[in-house]
Amino acid sequence: MEGFWAVFFPVLRIWFTCVVVLIMLPAMFGISLGITETYMKLLIKSLEWATHRIQRASRAEEILKHSASNGLIQRDNSSLEQEIEELRRNRPKSAERGDFTLSDVLYFTKTGIESIVEDDVTQRFTSEELVSWNLLTRTNNNFQYISLRLTVLWGVGVVVRYGILLPLRITLTAIGLSWLVIGTTMVGFLPNFRVKGWLSELVHVMCYRICARGLSATIHYHNKQNRPKRGGICVANHTSPIDVVILANDSCYAMVGQVHGGLMGVVQRAMERSCPHIWFERAEMRDRHLVTQRLRDHVNNKTKLPILIFPEGTCINNTSVMMFKKGSFEIGGTIYPVAIKYDPQFGDAFWNSSKYSMVSYLLRMMTSWAIVCNVWYLPPMTQQVRDQAENDKVAVISSTTSELPHFCATMLMRLITPSLTHFLCAQEGEDAVQFANRVKSTIAQQGGLVDLAWDGGLKRAKVKDSLKEQQQKKYSHMVVGDDSSD
Incomplete structure (x- = not known):
């Protein structure tokens, strides 16, 4: 020893x-x-x-x-509205009117099966x-x-x-x-x-x-x-x-x-x-x-x-x-x-x-x-925020154009510099x-x-109800049409 x-x-x-x-x-x-x-x-x-x-x-x-690079499921970047309208291509009138079409079921079925086989979220929580x-x-x-x-x-x-x-x-x-x-x-x-x-x-x-x-x-x-x-x-x-x-x-x-x-x-x-x-x-x-x-x-x-x-x-x-x-x-x-x-x-x-x-x-x-x-x-x-000087410019332009007829206001806006037009159309920043x-x-x-x-919190929690409601509202808007009220 x-x-x-x-x-x-x-x-x-x-x-x-x-x-x-x-x-x-x-x-x-x-x-x-x-x-x-x-x-x-x-x-x-x-x-x-x-x-x-x-x-x-x-x-x-x-x-x-x-x-490994492409995954099992080949997806495109189409939105819910775009994919459903593609399924409705044989019924253009119903697509414009926003009525329910039985073919809409195929979109949700396909999306559900893709999520079961390979979804965009849970695979991010496993090794590459x-x-x-x-x-x-x-x-x-x-x-x-x-x-x-x-x-x-x-x-x-x-x-x-x-x-x-x-x-x-x-x-x-x-x-x-x-x-x-x-x-x-x-x-x-x-x-x-x-x-x-x-x-x-x-x-x-x-x-x-x-x-x-x-x-x-x-x-x-x-x-x-x-x-x-x-x-x-x-x-x-x-x-x-x-x-x-x-x-x-x-x-x-x-x-x-x-x-x-x-x-x-x-x-x-x-x-x-x-x-x-x-x-x-x-x-x-x-x-x-x-x-x-x-x-x-x-x-x-x-x-x-x-x-x-x-x-x-x-x-x-x-x-x-x-x-x-x-x-x-x-x-x-x-x-x-x-x-x-x-x-x-x-x-x-x-x-x-x-x-x-x-x-x-x-x-x-x-x-x-x-x-x-x-x-x-x-x-x-x-x-990105809009400063006070920009807000003042927007206020002046808005007050001026509001007092003119619609045609004259439109012509005036076309003569305004592009930067001021951007200020007028922009929101209050992000x-x-x-x-x-x-x-x-x-x-x-x-x-x-x-x-x-x-949300990365899905690693341990279920999908929030608000996310489900967003998809439901999108589809409801397509079915009911533009005349729907909240």
């Missing part, structure tokens, strides 16, 4: 020395020694070779490629389908023997991931979290001078960089000139809890979230001592006005860090962006959109919280090949919901994600 400990402690000392010198210290200062880059090059070559072997062994991969197997057992549950070389490569990968990468990543994560708690606690005892804020940001960024190295994260940041500034609100699509690590690896943010207990509670309290993060009790989270006021007070202080918020409220599977809650867009101030897109070839970053606990999820991340993602900083956006949808569409377009109007 003494001989075991005589060997164990020197090996452990060498292990920690290599981790600290070769990985942790370079990560803290944003320096790369090329270890991760070399590992990624070897990994890409291995996966390309494996993909080639799989495709050569079976052309069924081509079928999988198309089904891969084009080709990436040598992870969990991404190929129906794995069949393909070739001896591929089986040997898979076996070597298991040894590397669980025998080398997993202990290394656990070590780095433990060091990163420990340094976060210790560093922020020490900074918290300093007086509130400018140096305290600088040290707090330095500690946060260093710790997140260590944790990112613990996941073998390769992050590509684009358009860094658009990085969120103080007094602003950073909103991003949400795929995983590690989204925070990905973003905070490049800049420091004020976090918003619910107060937790246990280890997470210890980390939250330590972080709050050195930086003005915003943590809410469960009862406070239900008070929407209280939450909005605290966030607004933070944004109004231009010396505080930008707030990081994920308006979807839940994790979506890296293929789409779902409805943004309007609360983040009622605060006011400047919104800094950020699009995050992970590469599923190296590891599935999506957290299915209804299926895996946080510990199970982190274990899956630490036994993946790597975390590779792109982050796009988009230009800042503000809510509300919080419209602003949130505009930001969401911008993020989806940049990240190559599907823009969905559904």
Whole structure:
């Protein structure tokens, strides 16, 4: 037994020395020694070779490629009215009059069957389908023997991931979290001078960089000139809890979230001592006005860090962006959109919280090949409103044209400059919901994600009755016609 400990402690000392010198210290200062880059090059070559072997062994991969990208159900972007009118094309008179047509039943039947087979919502709460197997057992549950070389490569990968990468990543994560708690606690005892804020940001960024190295994260940041500034609100699509690590690896943010207990509670309290993060009790989270006021007070202080918020409220599977809650867009101030897109070839970053606990999820991340993602900083956006000068111009034009005959008023409007015509016809700007949808569409377009109007809360709740009533009202309007009354 003494001989075991005589060997164990020197090996452990060498292990920690290599981790600290070769990985942790370079990560803290944003320096790369090329270890991760070399590992990624070897990994890409291995996966390309494996993909080639799989495709050569079976052309069924081509079928999988198309089904993964297009889905089982082929849908178009037609609305309810357009599709029903297409079914009524043999009865144009009834379509104009708005009478009920028996063929309307076919639309609802088809839509219902499509939703049972594959709907646009629930499939966003499961892992994304891969084009080709990436040598992870969990991404190929129906794995069949393909070739001896591929089986040997898979076996070597298991040894590397669980025998080398997993202990290394656990070590780095433990060091990163420990340094976060210790560093922020020490900074918290300093007086509130400018140096305290600088040290707090330095500690946060260093710790997140260590944790990112613990996941073998390769992050590509684009358009860094658009990085969120103080007094602003950073909103991003949400795929995983590690989204925070990905973003905070490049800049420091004020976090918003619910107060937790246990280890997470210890980390939250330590972080709050050195930086003005915003943590809410469960009862406070239900008070929407209280939450909005605290966030607004933070944004109004231009010396505080930008707030990081994920308006979807839940994790979506890296293929789409779902409805943004309007609360983040009622605060006011400047919104800094950020699009995050992970590469599923190296590891599935999506957290299915209804299926895996946080510990199970982190274990899956630490036994993946790597975390590779792109982050796009988009230009800042503000809510579109019409100022008082524009309103005065509209009032003058409206009062002038209202006193003229209809023909003269029309001719006058044609002579008015296009900008003033726009002011007259425009609404009083956009509300919080419209602003949130505009930001969401911008993020989806940049990240190559599907823009969905559904609420991510459907991950755990049933469809709201109001959504059903909207569809019922649309169809009722078609049947009853324009003469219907509320």
